[in-house]
Amino acid sequence: MQTIVAKFGGPAIATPEKIQQVAKKVINEQAKGINLVVVVSSMASVRRELRQFAQEITDQPSKREMDVLVATGAQMTSSLLAMAIQEQGGKAVSLTGWQAGIYTNSTHQNARVDTVDTARLKKHLALGEIVVVAGFQGITEDECISTLGKGGSETSAVVIGVAIGAERIDIYSNVDGIYTADPMIVQQASKLKELSYDEMLELANLGAHILHPRAVELAKKYFMPIVVRSNQSDVEGTLIKGDIEMEKNLIVRGVAYESDIIRLTIGYDSYETASLSEVFSILAEHDINVDIIVQAVIDNVKPTISFTISKDEFAESLRVLESSKLSLGFSFADFEVGLAKVSIVGSGMASNPGVAARMFARLGKEHIPVKMVSTSEIKVSVVVPQDEMIRAANVLHDEFNLAVKVMNQ
Structure with a gap:
């Protein structure tokens, strides 16, 4: 019998009424003759309330105790969904992450899955039950509750799917698939029929928040297909897999954007005092994510290193740089706010030269200034003024002919 793992989160489980709708949907799915494991996250309102409770107790809660607290949110959702399925005549059982056999390392709040013991999951599936698993969580070797960090529920769905040999992972969302742009x-x-793992990874890393990169990386590693589909209507979604059929020979298959980018620049009196490794090692030690990096070394000009960070990490980045100024040896630091990143993605770019030139030409024609550039084999990203972000996304979408209704071909 075919086995599918379905993940529901966010708007799909925001209220008891919506949980009842999900119950109806999964009962109908099981009726098609499949084994079904459902992974759920916590309600957003409950998650916020749990964190607020902790803040009212202490300004510095331990990571271990926060894992214990936050894990209860998804446990509540899984129990409510199991009740709703039973109320509508279905057979269901709810399991916590550790009851589902998810074993992790001991890095609280950002644990990594080591193994999945599938015995209990398979036992319940053999009984014809829909197994509802609380996502985002597991248990450590010393039997402490752990949580998986950003993208944790999607990660739970993928690791369970891999462990039990599922046919695919269905990610139910408030959108009905992956589009060529927001x-x-x-x-x-336009909605895309298919995307490769690599294309989805780039889009996810570049600002498309439908899937977390961590879950996509795991799916790619184990060749696990993912379908992104609507939690509101029964329509075809977008299949994410290894090899894809090119749609109308689209070289570029998506445009992504990310707002609130800040460019930091540090300068040195001489090249001998500049060290890329030292700068980014210190930032990494403080868990600061750096994106686009440009080093300028020109004769008779003081060398500089520029890089982009998110708005949320700006204050911490400045603090780290200032406290490390003597050891890093830079003479000045500057920053620019009000920036955004706009990117084009497509696996066809690897075998079609000239895509970047075409991108720059169109932006130039539209008088949209490009402040920084980053490329990979299947993407080109540019940093532009934030007030030009939406216009840049639209003109690039037009430039690469992405307005075709690809799902109707």
Whole structure:
């Protein structure tokens, strides 16, 4: 019998009424003759309330105790969904992450899954039950509750799917698939029938928040197909897998954007005092994520290192740099706010030279200044003024002919 893992989160489980709708949907799915494991996250309102409770107790809660506290949110959702399935005549059982056999390392709040013991999951599936698993959590070797960090529920779904040999992972969302751009800012955006793992990874890392990169990386590693589909309507979603069929020979298959980018620049009196490794080692030690990096070394000009960070990490980055100024040996630091990153992604770019030139030419024609550039085999990213972000996304979507209704071909 075919086995599918379905993940529900966010808007799909925001209220008891919506949980009842999910119950109806999963009962109908099971009725198609499949074994079904459902992974759920916590309600956003409950998650916020749990964190607020902790803040009212202490300004510095231990990571271990926060894992114990926050894990209860998804446990509540899994229990409510199991009740709703039973109320509608289905057979269901709820399991916590550790009851589902998810064993992790001991890094609280950002644990990594080591193994999954599938015995209990398979026992319940053999009984014809829909197994509802609390996502985002597991248990350490010394039997402490752990949570998996950002993208934890999607990660739970993928590792369970891999462990039990599922046919695929269905990610139910408030969108009905992956689009060539965010339909909220690009009206001509079209839904894609398929995406490769690499394309989805780039889009996820570049600002498309439908899937977390960590879950996509795991799916790619174990060749686990993922379908992103609607939690509101029964329509075809977007399949994410290894090899894809090129749609209308689209070289570029998606446009992504990320707002609130800050460019930090540090300068040195001489090249001998500049050290890329030391700068980024110190930032990494403080868990500061750096994106686009540009080093300028020109004769008779003081060398500089520029890099981009998110707005949320700006204050911490300045503090770290200032406290390390003597050891790093830089003479000045500057920053620029009000920036955004706009990117084009497509696996066809690897075998089609000239895509970047075409991108720059169109932005130049539209008088949109490009402040920094980053490339990989299947993507090109540019940093532009934030007030030009939406226009840049739209003109690039138009430049690469992404307005075709690819799902209707």
